[in-house]
Amino acid sequence: HRAWAEGYVAHSAHHVSLLVHAGANWRWRLRGGSVTLAEAARDWVAQHGRPDLVLASSPLDVAAFAGLTRDVLGGVPIAAYLHENQVTYPHPDAADVDAGWRTWTSLVAADHVMVNSRHHRDELADGLTRLLAQAPDHPHGHLLEPLLDSIDVIPVGVDLPVRGESEAGPTPRIIWNHRWDADKNPEVFLRAIERILADGSPVEVVLGGTDHWDGGQRRAAAAERLGDVVVAAGPFDDDAYRRHLASSDIVVSVAGHDYFGVAIVEAIAAGCVPVLEHRLSYPELIPEAFHDAVFHPVGQFRRRLAEVVNDLAGARAAVDGLAAAMEAFGWHRVAPLLDGALERVFHQT
Secondary structure, eight states: OHHHHHHHHHHOSSOOOOOOOOSOOHHHHHHHHHHHHHHHHHHHHHHHOOOSOEEEETTOOHHHHHHHTHHHHTTOOEEEEESSOTTTSOOSSTTOOHHHHHHHHHHHHSSEEEESOHHHHHHHHHHHHHHHTTOSSSOOHHHHHHHHHHOEEOOOOBOOOOOOSOOOOSSOEEEEOSOSSGGGOHHHHHHHHHHHHHTTOOOEEEEOSOOGGGTTHHHHHHHHHHGGGEEEESOOOHHHHHHHHHHOSEEEOOOSOOSSOHHHHHHHHTTOEEEEESOTTHHHHSOGGGHHHHEEOTTOHHHHHHHHHHTHHHHHHHTTTHHHHGGGGBHHHHHHHHHHHHHHHHHHO
8 A cells, every 4th residue: 555655646647645544453444544534634734725636545434534524625526546345355254344334335435436456346346236235224236336337447556676687596486475364375375385395396485575463473484384495584675575576486376365466566577477376356467468378277376386396497488578568557557547537536526
């Protein structure tokens, strides 16, 4: 969220001011963030006057924020950009639908809604259909189809790494650059690495990604489990992360859910060969000409990863040109799309 917001500030043709929270305690942000950011908005308006438009990033409760700022923002349009949603996000307590209802009221309250992939929009449509069916009376189903029809799909802008000569060594190096959380399935990745090593194929592993919510316990346990195979373990700052991308050969994902896939785009842009299942948002990220080279059937991750490890040169040749295709997600391409969408919202409200 921080990288997206700061990237848009840097690349938008408009003047964008940020009102933000620290990147922590997202469940509390969903419940209390509207109050805190309403106070910040009130102070901002007092100093600068009313803005032309508000762009809200999930998980802000847009309906609450709009109500709390009605006296200072009045008819200022609000556009919502969903990196994720709380209707289909895999919560530990599946029976807790309060967060999902906040997403629904946010969508209804916003003047325009944008999501980061077609996959996300489709998941949201299915999830909202199921959620609204739970209403005991006064169902909102009549609002759903018009809302879904109006959603814009605009990819996440990515600060792409600069491609150069590969810094990789003779041993295939695999980077894990996802969150160390259950929905990303790190255990599947670790078992596959152990099996490949047991079969006699040498590999090196970089353990990137963020892990602040568990104090780094999952990453630390993985580093201890794999031992000397791990050549670097995060957390990394931005410069170190980019160096590790440049020195890696292969990026993987076995995620249970991924609404976009910034980590995959970054790694491919840096020259890594992706090993992905043909699902989630990934078919949208990869041009169709590369689908046969990149994707494998569900349940075949270890087999496919072993194939790439054992014929890295062939795998690289098969995805020649894919790194350049990630330019589609660079800010120089995405910022004008987002600018245009917001201009339309401004002129239509």
